[in-house]
Amino acid sequence: MSNTLRVGIIGAGGIATGEHIPAYLKCEEKVEIVAISDVIEEQAKQVAEEFNIENYFTNYEEMFQEVEIDAVSVCTPNKFHAPATIAALQAGCHVLCEKPPAMAVVEAKQMASEAEKAGKILTYGFHFRHKPEVETLKRFVDGGELGEIYAARVLAVRRRGIPGWGVFTNKELQGGGPLIDIGVHMLDTALYLMDYPEPDTVFGVTYQKLGNRKGVGLAGDWDWENFSVEDMARGMITFKNGASILLETAFAANVEKRKEMNVKLMGDQGGADVFPLKIYQEKHQALTDMTPKFLPEKGNHELEIERFVDACLTGGQPLSTPQQGVILQQIINAIYQSAETGEPIKL
Numbered sequence: 001m002s003n004t005l006r007v008g009i010i011g012a013g014g015i016a017t018g019e020h021i022p023a024y025l026k027c028e029e030k031v032e033i034v035a036i037s038d039v040i041e042e043q044a045k046q047v048a049e050e051f052n053i054e055n056y057f058t059n060y061e062e063m064f065q066e067v068e069i070d071a072v073s074v075c076t077p078n079k080f081h082a083p084a085t086i087a088a089l090q091a092g093c094h095v096l097c098e099k100p101p102a103m104a105v106v107e108a109k110q111m112a113s114e115a116e117k118a119g120k121i122l123t124y125g126f127h128f129r130h131k132p133e134v135e136t137l138k139r140f141v142d143g144g145e146l147g148e149i150y151a152a153r154v155l156a157v158r159r160r161g162i163p164g165w166g167v168f169t170n171k172e173l174q175g176g177g178p179l180i181d182i183g184v185h186m187l188d189t190a191l192y193l194m195d196y197p198e199p200d201t202v203f204g205v206t207y208q209k210l211g212n213r214k215g216v217g218l219a220g221d222w223d224w225e226n227f228s229v230e231d232m233a234r235g236m237i238t239f240k241n242g243a244s245i246l247l248e249t250a251f252a253a254n255v256e257k258r259k260e261m262n263v264k265l266m267g268d269q270g271g272a273d274v275f276p277l278k279i280y281q282e283k284h285q286a287l288t289d290m291t292p293k294f295l296p297e298k299g300n301h302e303l304e305i306e307r308f309v310d311a312c313l314t315g316g317q318p319l320s321t322p323q324q325g326v327i328l329q330q331i332i333n334a335i336y337q338s339a340e341t342g343e344p345i346k347l
Contacts, residue, residue, distance in 0.1 A: 005031050005312050006068060008093070010060045010084045011075035012038035012047040014166065015098055015125075020073045021051050023305035030309055035067045060084055064091035071121075071312045073305075074098060077166075077173040078180065082107035085122065089114040094121040094312045096305070100184050100332060101325035103175040108329035112322035121311055123318035124325050126188040130303040132295035133277040134189055137265075140272070140279060141193055147269025150242060152190045155262045156182040156249040162211055162231065163251070164220020169211065169227045177211070177229030180332055182261070183249030188320075188328055189274065190245055190263045196324050197239040203344040204235035204335030210252040218258060235335040247335075 007024055009016050016036075024031045035055040038044035048056035057063040060072075064087065071094040074084045082102040088095045095115070101108040101124055115122035128134060140146065156178065167173040168181055191197070211231035214224050232250035239245075263274040270281040279290045304318075311318045334345040 006070045008069040008072045009036040016075035019301040037063045089118045098125040108326045122322045123320045127300045127304045130300040146267030149267040151266040153264040154186045154247040156186045160218045162222040171228040178249040178251045179233035202334035204338040206230035206339040207232040
């Protein structure tokens with residue numbers, strides 16, 4: 001492989017134009033974006049012209065046949081993550097797929113299997129791992145400062161933050177609502193900081209109380225008449241090592257704050273809130289709170305892309321692995337299954 005990574009983009013929506021493409025362009029001589037594909041031809045053409053991308057397609061299979069590509073970003077609705085990723089891996093490309101991995105566990109497993117078979121990188125867009133608060137806390141965790149982390153709380157709650165754009169409220173294309181969109185980020189962050197323990201039992205409930213009626217929108221006006229996902233999900237996950245996570249996520253809830261995205265960890269030697277980062281310990285017969293004074297300011301999407309590019313060029317492994325994607329998908333699907341059946345799900 002040359003010193004320049006030839007990148008293709010699958011999906012020309014907001015995450016591609018707002019985050020992936022600009023971040024690749026910041027890699028300068030390391031990257032050349034050579035093609036983009038989207039089922040809507042006009043959108044693919046418009047984005048290609050805007051970012052000076054030479055080739056555009058409405059079919060990614062054709063894109064792989066016509067253009068030499070080393071790596072792709074999959075930026076489609078969730079329903080198409082698995083087929084696009086598998087096609088890219090089979091075409092000999094490294095893949096950065098947006099979260100969540102897929103719609104079903106079997107798909108996530110197949111994606112991991114195809115990556116291993118192809119000998120290519122597969123990583124997922126869990127960009128909160130690249131935030132300075134998470135990177136700093138991970139060093140404290142790895143250094144034993146929190147001891148055994150046996151409990152965590154995961155919060156991804158908006159007061160009235162139902163997206164008024166895209167397909168976020170379409171269950172057929174997305175697979176779910178806040179759990180699979182914003183909750184997945186905080187859940188992955190917690191699992192990453194806990195070293196991705198093996199899940200044991202999952203219990204979940206979902207609600208649709210506010211999204212399917214007209215109301216105040218703080219993230220644009222949503223299509224409430226066709227709102228087909230949950231507007232709140234809650235769950236509890238236990239792990240084979242004895243740890244547990246309590247999760248709460250919502251697009252819309254009658255709470256005080258406009259938005260709260262946080263992970264709270266509790267260990268036998270210390271605890272922490274991640275956003276903003278604060279560490280709680282007992283030292284020298286005193287209870288102490290510690291907050292880092294200065295943290296790096298580089299954007300987490302930018303770092304995610306930069307590290308993906310470097311891994312592709314050097315043969316390294318990005319932070320997120322295919323097997324972690326499988327575990328996360330198992331938990332997400334188990335929460336939805338538990339909510340549907342009213343029973344805990346044993347994994």
